[in-house]
Amino acid sequence: MKRTGICPKCGSRDLVRVPDDAHRYLANSICITKLVTVERVPVGRYVCCDCGYVENWVETRRDLDRIKGAFG
Ligand SMILES: [Zn+2]
Numbered sequence: 001m002k003r004t005g006i007c008p009k010c011g012s013r014d015l016v017r018v019p020d021d022a023h024r025y026l027a028n029s030i031c032i033t034k035l036v037t038v039e040r041v042p043v044g045r046y047v048c049c050d051c052g053y054v055e056n057w058v059e060t061r062r063d064l065d066r067i068k069g070a071f072g
Helices: 061-071
Strands: 015-018 030-033 038-041 044-048 054-057
Touching (some): 038 061
16 A cells, blocks of 8 residues: 555545554654653554545564564
């Protein structure tokens, strides 16, 4: 979906990327709880405007490495 630009569920090309905003879309972030702090890893979303299917992507290598370090 992210790479093809096509919805895998209905084949539509009417997709929008919704960036993860730390303030507005807090619930979509992945939380890494540390001893005294909580880090948030932003998760960008691709939404199909025809069928409503949503795909979630951690979008940077650095963030992926942070998640791997915390949960892997
Ligand atoms: Zn769709």
